[in-house]
Amino acid sequence: MSVIEVSELRKSYGGRAVVDGVSFAVEEGEIFGILGPNGAGKTTTVECVEGLRIPDAGRVRVTGLDPVADHARVARVLGAQLQESELQAKLTVREALELYTAFHDKPLDWRPLAERLGLTQKLTTRFGKLSGGQKQRLFIALALVGNPRVVVLDELTTGLDPRARRDTWELIEDIRANGVTVLLVTHFMEEAQRLCDRIAVIDKGRIAALDTPAGLIHRSAGATVISFTPSAPLDAHDLNTLPGLASIEDRDGRLTLSGTDETVNAVITLLARRHVTAHQLRVVDATLDDAFLDLTQEATA
Amino acid sequence: MNTAVLRTEVRLFRREPGALFWILLFPTLLLVILGSIPSFRNHEADLGGLRTIDVYVPVAVLLGLIVGGLQSMPQTLTGYRERGILRRMSTTPVRPTALLTAQMTVYGGAALASALLALLVGRFAFAVRLPEQPAGYLLALVPAVLVALALGAVISALSRTTKIAGAIGSAVFFPSMFCAGVWAPVQTMPDVLARIVGYTPFGAAAEALNRAAAGDWPGWTHLGVLVVWTVLLTAAASRWFRWE
Secondary structure, three states, X not given: OOOEEEEEEEEEEOOEEEEEXXXXXXXOOOEEEEEOOOOOOHHHHHHXXXXXXXXXXXXXXXXXXXXXXXXXXXXHHEEEEOOOOOOOOOOEHHHHHHHHHXXXXXXXXXXXXXXXXXXXXXXXXXXXXXXXXXXXXXXXXXXXXXXXXXXXXXXXXXXXXXXXXXXXXXXXXXXXXXXXXXXXXXXOHHHHHHHOOEXXXXXXXXXXXXXXXXXXXXXXXXXXXXXXXXXXXXXXXXHHOOOOOOEEEEEOOEEEEEEOHHHHHHXXXXXXXXXXXXXXXXXXXXXXXXXXXXXXXXXXX | OOXXXXXXXXXXXXXXHHHHHHHHHHHHHHHHHHHOOHHHHOEOOOOOOOEHHHHHHHHHHHHHHXXXXXXXXXXXXXXXXXXXXXXXXXXXXXXXXXXXXXXXXXXXXXXXXXXXXXXXXXXXXXXXXOOOOHHHHHHHHXXXXXXXXXXXXXXXXXXXXXXXXXXXXXXXXXXHHHHHOOOXXXXXXXXXXXXXXXXXXXXXXXXXXXXXXXXXXXXXXHHHHHHHHHHHHHHHHHHHOOOO
16 A cells, blocks of 8 residues: 555645646655656645645545544654744754654654754754754754654755755665655755655646656656767758757857767767767766756646 | 643743743832832722722733733744744644643733732732632632633734734733723723723723722622623634634
8 A cells, every 4th residue: 555645636726726636656665756846836745745735626645544634643654844834943952852752652762863963962052043954954853753654854955065965865765764655855856866766746736757766867858968079060960860869059169969879879970970089078877957857848848 | 731832832931031021020010119109008088998009909910911911922822823833733743722722821820920929019018918809819810811811812813923913912902901900990990981991801800800809709790791701702713713
């Protein structure tokens, strides 16, 4: 059974459909990413999963329970880190951790959690005096302290420095290794590529693609990127008729082509035929970033 | 009622020097200042032989709960909603109502402590006699605290931001202080005015407290007025309150 099931979810605000028929299922122990441009409906979708919003239509189930009707039972198995929320300004980090520990029947020990999130030095600091990154780390700790079966993390590492970001990723991987299911909303492609087993790309309230990170890259039009500086100009017609070509860009004499493996072979053949040397030739796999832009652009057009 | 939440809110209340001063100390301080005026310690025929300081003790008792209920509590609750604290809590097994009840307990408790302080300072500094009908006094004080909290809850329900809560709070604060008798104790008001004021929550509370202080049981009318206001305001608050 899927731990999270969302089917045909719809939610409108003021007549505008923010979520317009989203369906996906997250399996136990999976890290499932939700990726999309700003205003795509990512946060509204996960807020329906958390039971903070009542869907206009569609079905949402968390461990088989309705997050709205069975809110109390869902709250016991689900830990949430919200995109925008605060705590009482004069509450210290330790008090916040102790308070949220007291909310749960079988909580984790907050001390090792605080240690891993680099909060140990800040235990006596009041919430209002924490930096953005420290607040973020505290909210991650509060989402996990109840020892949940499912965690929903909305913009997990926003505001964190590169080291804290990497430490947080390791923490999430460890939590998943213990069988916890993770639903992750993110802007960072590197984060999605590193952590997620599968990703749903949401654009304009709909799912534009749902696949593994590698699958998303592979299915986008320009999965392979070839760049080089030709020793002599190449004929535009020859270039534009290359097989599998997705895009071509000429910047100060340096060509960047995206396409498939077939395109790579054709480029090499073309260069040999024209006796042109390719300086600084690079062939790389496209990143999730490229795939994301390609997928969301397609949906826009 | 969640004890962890209550403990936290009590702790946070102790970290608010402003609230501590205005709720716990200010009413008694006002009493001390008034009591220091020599003429206020003379027996007045107009007041039925009481001294001005005698009639100001119940005013001081009401003042603490008006400040706590109408000024402090709506600010805190609206801030909790505005800053997403209630929302964050609603994703945990503890419902945000726990935070509301904890807040009411904290401000209700502080108002009672403030009342006790005013009574004791009145007694020992100015020889104001303690209420002669203590059970009747408590019978009047408890609904007075409840009506202040209910009115504060309505203000929180109607205010989207802490700024609005501050504005509505002040707009209700001054008439409430007037009715409680801060500028002119109810006993000194003209009859018609006193009768009108007797139908307001804090006017009724002042009259009920005065009767109990003098040794009578508070009248059913005044207690009834307090109960009706409490019921109406609580219904309004629960009807209009928004969690986000």
